Amino acid sequence: MTDATMSSVTAPPSAPPGRRSPVGSVLIHAGLIAASIAMVYPLLWMISASVRPEDEIFASTSLWPSSVDFASYVRGWFGLDVSFGRFTWNSLVVSVLTVIGNVVACSLAAYAFARLRFAGRNFWFAIMLGTMMIPYHVTLIPQYVLFLNLGWVNTFLPLVVPKFLASDAFFIFLMVQFFRGIPRELDEAAMMDGCGPWRIYWKIMLPLSLPVLATAAIFSFIWTWDDFFGPLIYLNDMNTYTIQLGLRTFVDSSSTSDWGGLFAMSTLSLVPVFFFFLFFQRLLIEGIATTGMKR
């Protein structure tokens, strides 16, 4: 893949300007297409491997299976003591609850920071920004001890409850930026008409903020769905495993024997992310471009 990516480097230095010569344009497209192929080749290969007959998986580097066979999906799905149906359901529960928690709690805090006047607002806002810089490793162990003592290990609570306490400060920041862009005249007018902060938040801010709420919701979902570390620490009982832990167990227990099943389940685990990407890529890309979201 490095070779293909390198070829994009050898395309002419294309510093910005508008007009390009036809030859330059062809070279650029050649480079970009080569790079695109290198980028998606591993993914396509995995998908193709997941529908190949077992004995053919490593036989070729081609992307086109000689025959399509979904046996790997069946084997993979039931390959562990607990089925992938269970893992998928668990992931879904955790992810959906996280989305709700993040959207509700972060938008509440963001509304306070963006619109309400209260003593210490700037102080708390600075603190909130500061928490974004702290690596989670610092709070990891005491949080674990806390949740262990609460009897929450092997439940979804340690993964979900913090989200209802707006622990993803990043989303607060994102929403504050958006809320500030909404004309103040709107809530001033509503206030004149007798609306209190709750009603302004609910009837004006939230409906006008659907793009940022959707961005936060989609990223919350994808990051939680992909999260491995949190579940690894808090979930030890296979019945509570999320799909990421399920996959990991699959690698450990049967990596050498059932690659087909592993690739089938891997492919399946990427489906929701891919689905969100397909439908919301414009929103996701704008979110990245304007706020510099990582990952």
Add this chain to the structure above:
Amino acid sequence: MAAVQDSAVAIGGGAQARPAAQGRWASLWTKHGAGYMFLLPWLIGFFGLTLGPAIASLYLSFTSFDLIRTPEWVGTANYVRIATADPKFAAAMQVTFLYVVLSVPFKLTFALLVALLLDRGVKGLTFYRALFYLPSLLGGSVAIAVLWRQLFAGDGLINSLLAQFGIEGPSWISHPNYSIWTLVVLSVWQFGSPMIIFLAGLRQIPTDMYEAASLDGASKFRQFYKITLPLLTPVIFFNAVVQTIDAFKAFTPAFIISGGTGGPINSTLFYTLYLYQEAFGNFRMGYASALAWILVLIIGLFTAFSFLTSRYWVHYDD
């Protein structure tokens, strides 16, 4: 029109409209209460999940704690051991620095090059952009790490491809000299999100600057060095800081690819992986807390250093 305020709405809303008969506390509440009501979940989270645990973690870092017995104060013993008598810490540090130093510059270079190729006047921009971004979105998942483990296995896809050109590849993952590179390649593969930020940055550069430069006979290359690069330094700086901090915190790929061991011979023992092993493998919670604080210190020093040096090369036009 006289607005009829029901009492629930009046809280915090129309502060000035309230009669002065209220006591001091009531008026304070009216003025500030709503703000704190909205902030309440975050405040609970901040004290309960961030500040409290951070203080506890600092305390634990001076103790020996195995999760069962009460923490036993050991003074600076954990830190002394980290600094002087822990070869695995040294190994983890070395691996992590190597990973940061290798992956971040490669990733940013690709991101910038592709962004330059995509900038202005390329047909199918949205298609390419989406395609290049996809790996960034999928990259953190176990599935991709699993895939990577297969790609770079001795009999994996990469070596099959190399074999077609008559090259015999090493067993990347099980060789200590090469294993780190598989992780670097995985990281570089996810250049999509810095690329999108670069693209947004390039959009900010006014076209007339290039037109003026062209009229003055400046070559494309010169334009890149004299206009694009300087005006892009704030974005380069941002991407570099974010990606470096992220690289320091990398975990999942190393965990999956090495099966949680950080092997072969500690060659993929990322710092966070070592921290995890100490905390949840060996139940040395005090020691792991000290490791966590060292990581904070390193990230903090790095960030401070970046910001200090940035004044010499980052141009903000204001």
